[in-house]
Amino acid sequence: MATEERVKILGVCGSARKASTHWAVNLALETARSYPYVDTEYVCLGDYKLTPCTGCMQCFGWMHPADAQGPYCYEAKDDSGELLTKMMNSDGVILGSPIYTLGLTSLTRILQEKAHMFGPMSFTKFSGRMRNKPLGMITVGGVDTAGQESGGHDMWIWAQGIGMYTSGTWPTIDDPNPLAATLGGFVSTCDGRAIYGKSSLSKEACRTVPPTQGARNERAIRNVGRHVAADAMMLKLGRKAFADGGYDGPTVFPFTRYSVKPKKNSWVQHLIDTGKVEFVDKGKN
Numbered sequence: 536m537a538t539e540e541r542v543k544i545l546g547v548c549g550s551a552r553k554a555s556t557h558w559a560v561n562l563a564l565e566t567a568r569s570y571p572y573v574d575t576e577y578v579c580l581g582d583y584k585l586t587p588c589t590g591c592m593q594c595f596g597w598m599h600p601a602d603a604q605g606p607y608c609y610e611a612k613d614d615s616g617e618l619l620t621k622m623m624n625s626d627g628v629i630l631g632s633p634i635y636t637l638g639l640t641s642l643t644r645i646l647q648e649k650a651h652m653f654g655p656m657s658f659t660k661f662s663g664r665m666r667n668k669p670l671g672m673i674t675v676g677g678v679d680t681a682g683q684e685s686g687g688h689d690m691w692i693w694a695q696g697i698g699m700y701t702s703g704t705w706p707t708i709d710d711p712n713p714l715a716a717t718l719g720g721f722v723s724t725c726d727g728r729a730i731y732g733k734s735s736l737s738k739e740a741c742r743t744v745p746p747t748q749g750a751r752n753e754r755a756i757r758n759v760g761r762h763v764a765a766d767a768m769m770l771k772l773g774r775k776a777f778a779d780g781g782y783d784g785p786t787v788f789p790f791t792r793y794s795v796k797p798k799k800n801s802w803v804q805h806l807i808d809t810g811k812v813e814f815v816d817k818g819k820n
């Protein structure tokens with residue numbers, strides 16, 4: 536059955552520089568676009584101002600304006616709102632991060648913290664907006680098994696926390712074994728001729744003969760693009776069929792009793808005014 540539906544995949548590179556992770560995320564996006572129903576957008580976090588979360592907890596709800604047009608960080612005037620809006624408007628995300636000291640980069644982590652806005656304990660209009668969308672994961676290390684897997688697990692648990700599903704890199708007929716990672720494209724530049732170079736993940740820049748590491752990298756990354764694209768469409772069509780079919784499902788709602796005095800004109804105050812939330816004074820419950 537032909538469909539007019541399209542999906543938008545957002546590629547995010549969690550590196551401050553445009554080198555291997557930039558290359559990898561763009562290869563995944565390019566492969567995603569091999570399906571005619573896919574549009575893509577790319578962002579490199581190094582091009583944005585991102586300041587660390589200060590733990591002000593305003594995104595937990597009481598400050599969130601009832602008429603907010605989009606998500607943003609209430610404490611810092613950084614670019615996280617722009618990035619979160621791009622995430623929210625996408626049907627799937629490919630997140631790539633270099634591995635620094637066996638973990639994700641601080642840039643990647645800041646975005647993840649700011650995306651708390653989409654989580655279940657964020658009492659805002661934007662909570663839940665990433666639910667039932669796929670995340671494709673790419674972690675890039677300089678050497679083999681030096682943090683790619685645990686970085687991938689960090690991405691996975693974060694994705695779960697905001698209701699996303701993770702797409703793996705199952706081998707495909709176009710890019711079969713040897714790469715059959717279920718979680719994501721966990722790749723390394725260690726066989727690159729210049730391991731910190733800009734295209735060291737690629738088959739062409741691989742110094743092993745015949746090229747093996749580069750081919751594995753490319754296969755894993757391309758399969759991330761394919762699976763996220765197809766999963767994004769399946770989930771989008773599924774969400775639409777569910778809504779059109781009138782099926783009932785759970786209404787996600789973090790608190791029905793709230794004890795922090797909400798700001799006037801806030802989302803929580805609106806919910807109190809409309810009877811969905813009861814305000815309970817601290818100390819009286």
Ligand SMILES: Cc1cc2nc3c(=O)[nH]c(=O)nc-3n(C[C@H](O)[C@H](O)[C@H](O)COP(=O)(O)O)c2cc1C
Pocket residue numbers: 550551552553554555556557632633634635636637638675676677678679681682724730731732
């Ligand atoms: C501060 C720092 C720490 C690093 N730690 C690791 C590490 O623990 N494991 C690893 O495999 N590579 C490590 N690397 C190497 C990078 O993961 C590798 O150069 C990768 O290609 C960087 O991604 P980029 O090219 O997109 O910037 C580290 C690099 C930097 C700058």
